[in-house]
Amino acid sequence: MNRRHLLATAALGLSLAFGGAASAQDKTKACFVYVGPIGDGGWTYQHHQGALDVQKAFGDKVEIAWQENVPEGADAERVLTQMALGGCDIIFTTSFGYMDPTNAVAKKFPNVKFEHATGFKRESPNVSTYNARFYEGRAVQGTIAGRMTKTNKIGYIGSFPIPEVIMGINSYYLHAKKVNPDVELTVVWAFTWFDPAKEADAAKAMIEQGVDVIASHTDSTAPLAEAAKAGGKVIGFGQASDMAEYKPSPRVSSIIDNWGPYYVKRVGALMDGSYEQADAWEGISGGEVLIGEITDAIPAEVKAEAEKIRDDIAAGTYHPFTGPINKQDGSAWLAEGQTAPDGDLLGMGFYVEGIKGDIPK
Incomplete structure (x- = not known):
């Protein structure tokens, strides 16, 4: 890939x-x-x-x-x-x-x-x-998507079917479903990280199917550019960077990857002799995942709901994967109140219950 x-x-x-x-x-x-x-x-x-x-x-x-x-x-x-x-x-x-x-x-x-x-x-x-922990940001986006869709059809552009992407899809869907039981998710796999033409085609295909909220796990602004052509009927999110040029709509919020603090810390440790092998996985609480401004295109009550999800994750009082959650085939995954172990997330190769379609092999 x-x-x-x-x-x-x-x-x-x-x-x-x-x-x-x-x-x-x-x-x-x-x-x-x-x-x-x-x-x-x-x-x-x-x-x-x-x-x-x-x-x-x-x-x-x-x-x-x-x-x-x-x-x-x-x-x-x-x-x-x-x-x-x-x-x-x-x-x-x-x-x-x-x-x-x-x-x-x-x-x-x-x-x-x-x-x-x-x-x-x-x-x-x-x-x-x-x-x-990008999936934490997807919980915020899913909340907005579930509240804001008028067609009850939301979309997600996937890059490759690896755990990082699959857990984002699942988190996005679960949180949309939580606030809107009628929501349906369409996943289109682009099989690229960066190809504006393919990303635009994926967004266009979903919009033609009635999808009116689009998240993406690819690298360009093309999905937002395609959403902008829909005359205010489709919204989306900045991915990896703020993509602020599309504010206040169709870009209504964003997940911002904030790598600077980690890079400075690791290079600094090498310079001062304190460097050690590490396995780091930080999220909203650690500052590596930032939620970009939720714009005024989103009603105040929806903004407040999304910000509460963000703040509860940051405080450690809420985990986006908290049971009961079943796998797509209906088998139990997480019991009531149980949170997902990191190992399950890092090896995730399944959709949660309610998502239609298969994960490509």
Whole structure:
């Protein structure tokens, strides 16, 4: 699976040289591998903002370098090897499909630290993993969707059928259903992380079926642009970044991935000698998942309801996956009052009861 099929080998050397190849030896070099372009307006854009936060935090004590548009697979392994050979002290690999290449290259360069986003494999002591609890933000969005739909049809554009995406779909649906028992969910799989044309086609197909609230787990603003063509009849949400250019509608809120604090913390730990292997999974309470402004296109009472969900999650008094919840086939998953273990979420490969359709294999 690819977040983006584009790699210019000639540009690789230029990107890796950013900041000056002949920089002082006492600088810490932090490097970032991106699956899309830094101008995608979503996922990669937010990771790059985090990289720039590292530069701001440490000034001339740190050098940052990055490579955009790196496909998941063999190309990623070549890029990571180049980075390790090029003097990177810590390398952040920012897409799920970089998991195996990250671990393969890390074994060859034990003195370089590798940090993999959204993955679960840590096969060497120099590999750490980090993620964000995006499903918490989906609970807020689902609440808004369930209240705001006029057709009782809501939609979700999925990228790839991995646990990160499936748990978001389930959370979105459960919270829409909680406030609107008549709601129906349409899922369209785009099988891409970043492809504005495919994302727009997915949104258009749902709108033609009567869907009037769209969430997405892809990286561009294309679904919002398509919603904007519906003359105020369709709303949606910013994904990964605020996508504020579409406020106050169709973008009525957003999930903002806030990677800066984590990047600053990890690079800082490497610089001061306190760095240790880690497996981080923070959410709203930890500040890695931010809920963008809920605009005045949403009635005050719905806004208050959504903000309460956000605040209860932040306070630790509410978990988006709290039973009773059954699986799609009707079998019991969570009993009354039981909350989902992290292991169930991180390995989630099923829809909850009420969602129609199959998860692609």
